[in-house]
Structure formats: structure tokens, C-alpha cells
Amino acid sequence: MAEEDDPKEYRWETGYEKTWEAIKEDDEGFLQASVADMVQRAKRKRQALKQGSQKLGMMRHLFLLLDCSESMSSQDLKPTRLICTLKLLEIFLEEFFDQNPISQIGIILMQNKRAEKISELAGNYRKHIKVLSHLNRTNLLGEPSLQNGLEMALSSLKLLPSHASREILVIMGSLTTCDPGDISNTIENLKLEGVRCSVIGLAAEVHVCRQLANQTNGIYNIILDDNHYKDLLFQQVDPPPAAVCLESSLIKMGFPHQLNNEGSDEPLTMCMCHVDSTEDGSKLTSGGYYCPQCFSKYCELPVECRACGLTLVSAPHLARSYHHLFPAANYIEVNFNNQTFVCFACQKLFGELDKQVYNCPNCKKYFCIDCDIFVHETLHTCPGCATNPLTFQIALTN
């Protein structure tokens, strides 16, 4: 059995833990400070695990397999599992495209033993959110079919060029799946194609999902509550390590810029993204981005040129992903011993409450815990290193 070589043991198999002893009251009898402290420590721990590995699957192609069966109407998540999921997915999509601007997502529904692709692989999150918002009122019918869903995702992912990172994220509310054939063959195929499948279970652990995730190097997790659910979803935002079979190649891309013919106004033209739709965006506009190869106009980047197939991006889009590759160095926790009286970044005065301060290994400046988290989660640049001419490029050279 796979479970035997799985190092993670279940909670009920571990030793007896006195979890309540970890929480201590502060002087005024409140628990809040102690809990907040634990949350921060957990955040730091997670951050420390992230190591800047040089090889990541940066051009991600992710299929979202969403269970829309009867089980999603359960009310253990408020108001219902489906509505809670949709709300979280909306935030997830925005964050995902913020962090992975040249990646693509597609959405597949699993409903009534069938799989239905409601959104093709695309890089525009507004389109996906629009599709998701219509799901609110779908009828939640029957059982899902995991196999059909996976097969459908695989058939699209197969066609992608070899340098693309292929992923599937399954959100499974049901404890059963109703499949037409042997699902282990499907899992075998996914493995061969190098598709990484992760599963988030909303109910309880299911053997087939565990198998799927283990075989394809994905992650399988069961949610505890909606906050945990959000955490698990956001784990998927960071690009995964590149799959072994991932081929590296140079990809031809276009960097369009707005035409600047000085003095004269640009003519009113239609952009290629809205040319065949009758919705609001389809208007004649004067500005836009022009494909350097075929001069088709687009109103938004990044996009794949419809006429010549060139991927069009702007330089900041690529730059947005650089921090995954060149992360700021992790700070070292040291006991506070009057090394400095103020946090270098935020100017917070250190007092008796600060038992630990955080030291950057490169620039040797001291920071408070809030700045430590802020620098590594959001900023990705150490303020101490970036203000010193000796260290400001250190992230690049490491």
C-alpha cells in the first residue's frame, strides 16, 4: 500500500498532544496575543520552507476540476459548499494571475457523471470570474466522475508544447466517483504526460484521490474549515518545481508597445480581443497594443496573438514572476539583546515585548517579525540589502 511509504502520519496515530497548553493568557487574561503570535510563527515556518529552487515550472497551464455534484450543496461550509468555493476561487484566480501572469487556467465542471468544459485555457482572469459567477445558480446534480474530468483535462493538456508546466487542481466535495472505466489507467496516463494533479477534499480522505496525488507528485489535502480551505487554495499560487520531463526551450515572444506617431491621433480601430463579441468592451478605440509581427491590435496584455500565434507580453509581466526565482534571503531569528533599538525597515521601536528580532544574513540589519513576514510574503526585496551598494544585487548573484 502506498500509505506505508507515506511519511505523513494521521493525526489520530500521533502521540497525545496537549494543544491547550500552548495557549497562554497574557497579563490581562486575553488569549488573542498568544494566538496571533502562533499564527505569525506558523507563517514564518511556511516561509522558511520555501527555498528558491532555480527550476520552477513558470509557464503554468492549470485545469481547475470543480465538483458540481449534489454533495456541493451541503451546508457545512457557509452558506453552501459551492458558494463558499466560488467566493474563494474568485480571490484565488486574481492572486494566481497576479503571481503567474503568463500562465493559463481552464475550468471543467464535474456533474451528473459527466465533465463539461466551461472555460478554455486562457490567461484572462476576468473572463474566468465571469464564468464562475454564473455558476451560482447551477443545479447540483448527481455524482461527479473524476475519470471523465481528468480525461477531458488531459486531452487539452496533451496538446501543449513540451516546455509548458501542466497541472490539474481538483476540488472534490463528493466522497464517491462514478467512472466509466478503470481510473488507474487514467492516472498512469497522467503520470506519463507529466501532469501534476493536486486535490483539495471538502469532506474526508478518499483513497483514489490520495493515489492520484501521490502518483503525479501533487498535494492532497482535506480542509478543516473555510480559512484552512483558503490557505490550501493559496498554496497552489506559487509555481511548483519543474517536472522532470519538462523540456526547457527558448520561447519566442513579442513585446508590443503603444504606437507613438507624434502629433497625429491614432485612428479608431477595433481590437482583436473584442472583434467578434457584441458585449460592452467591443468599441472602437484609439489606443492599444500592436503585435510587432502582424500588427493586430489588442486592448490587454498578456495575450496570444490570434493572427500569428505570437505570445504578447509586457516586460513587467515577466518581471512579476522573477521573485519566485530570486527570492529575498530568509532572515535568521535571534534573541533580542539590545542589538539595535529600532527595526531598520518600519522604524518600530523594539521594547520588552519583542523577544526575537530577525537578522538578514547579507546586510546584517535587524527587522521586526511583521517586517520579516511582509518582506518575504509581499515585497520580496530586503530593504536593508537594497539600500546598500554592496548588497543590492545579491539576490541575483546567489
Place this chain on the structure above:
Amino acid sequence: MNNIVLPDETQTDSSSDDETSLVVVILDSNPGQKMLRDSPHVLTHCVDSIIAFANSHLMQKAQNKLAIMACHSKTSQFIYPGQGKHTDVRQVDGQYEVFTAVEKITKKNLAKVLTADSSTVTKESLLAGAIAMALCYISRLQRTKPPGATLNCRILVVTGSSCSASQYMNYMNVFFTAQKQNVVIDVCALDQHLSLLQQGCDITNGLYLKVPQLQGLLQYLLWVFLPEPPIREKLVLPPPLKVDYRAACFCHRQLIEIGYVCSVCLSIFCRFSPICTTCHTVFKMPALPAVKPKKKKKI
């Protein structure tokens, strides 16, 4: 000026009194920048203008907040509100005490920074780091503000330095963080055109202005950078320049329209090379003659 500022006051009064706006001014005091090497006394003029600008900001509303930073050659520092406690400032000539305090503390701390180190080795100021510090400061204020209060933050960078691609990643990181935190970055270029910082202004919806005449610095600061972002829409400000977002290739630092991107580390090259110079990935050789077939694959 009065008739422009007035609508803002009536607006905020009716909506909420808890609205505070914070301006972090980053003054580039690096003695290595060209402008200061040519004529060091310009700095005095800049400091005076900035103090006047800072006081006008504080004057607009009692809740308004201010921080001034100096970006120096080897480090950056907050010079107002400085570290430690300040001695009480008494009223002089009927001037509002806070104004006197701003002027005294700023000048005192700036003098400290300037005398501590005056090497003119580094030509390029490390503005990205100073902005990063300002963002940490802002995020602390956002964390500790009383619940229900709103704090609108912006950063004003006043610099005569040039900018090159060496800080590109740090710049991009701070711009995207600022965008996420709703912090507006304004840039007032005194000497040279700054294309990277201009991109930052565009990303965060800030204003970029290259001052045509240094003599009139205060005028530009007051007219262009003093109004809050919501009011700016109603003013006739210098028209935004078109920002050039073309990428520079890693091999020759030239702006390119069509380039090749490494699928592993996203480095940009202007022509095909078998090995990525950044991450040392070896690319499949067959792709070399197959530049055309690759195109076909995508179509």
C-alpha cells in the same frame, strides 16, 4: 490654490473625519549624483522646497501625516520623524509648532546623514531600497491604525539621479507591492529622465514629472504633487507620457520588440542561444534550425 483644495475638504468632512493621508517624501541626497557633483548648493534649495511642500501638506488637514527619508549613498534613513525623542519646540514668530519641528528635525538629521558619509563613489542612488523601506513603514502604520480609520498613502521621490537596469528587479518588486497596497508613487525628476521610475508611476497610478527648471521646484511640487490622487482627475496636469514597456534583452541591454524567453527563468534574449546565461539551462539543439517549425506549432 484655495478654490482647488476646498472641494476636497467638504467631501472628506461629509464622508468621514477619520481619513488621513500620509506622504512619504524620499529625498535623494546621494552626493554622487551628477546634479550635486556639479553644484552642491542645489541641495539646500531642494531641502527648502521640500520642507515648504511638507508643511503645506500638513496644513491642508490636521490629521495629515508626514515622513521624510534621505536616500544616501550607503544607506537610507528616516529623517522625519527621526529616531528617539525630540526636544519640545517652542513657537517662534507665531509659526505653528509642527512646522518649526519639521524644519528643525529635518535639517538636523539631514546634516547628520550628510556629514557621516560624503563619498561620491556611487553615481546611481539606490532608490528602490528607500521605497522598500517606505513601504514597510506604511504597512506598519496600516497595521496599527485604529479600526475604521482610513489611511491614504503616497510616496514622493525627489531625485536628480539617473537610473539603470542594475536595480530592475528591486524596482519591479517595490512597484508591484505598492500597487497591491494601494500606495501611489509620484516621481519628481530633477535632472535626468528616469524610464524605470516612470514605469512605476504608471503601474501605481502616480505622476511622473521631469522638472523643466530647478529654480521653480517648489511651484512644481505644490501644483503637481500636493493635490491628493482623487482630486488630480479634476486638475489639468502635465499630460502623461507614453510609457515604453518594451523589454531590454539580458545579453545586450537593447530594447527589443520580439525576443526569446527562457522557459525556466524567463530571461530575455534578443536572439537564439543554446545555453541560458542566467540559469545555465541547456536548450534542445534541434530548436535552432526549427525556429520556423516552432512558430508553426503555435499557430
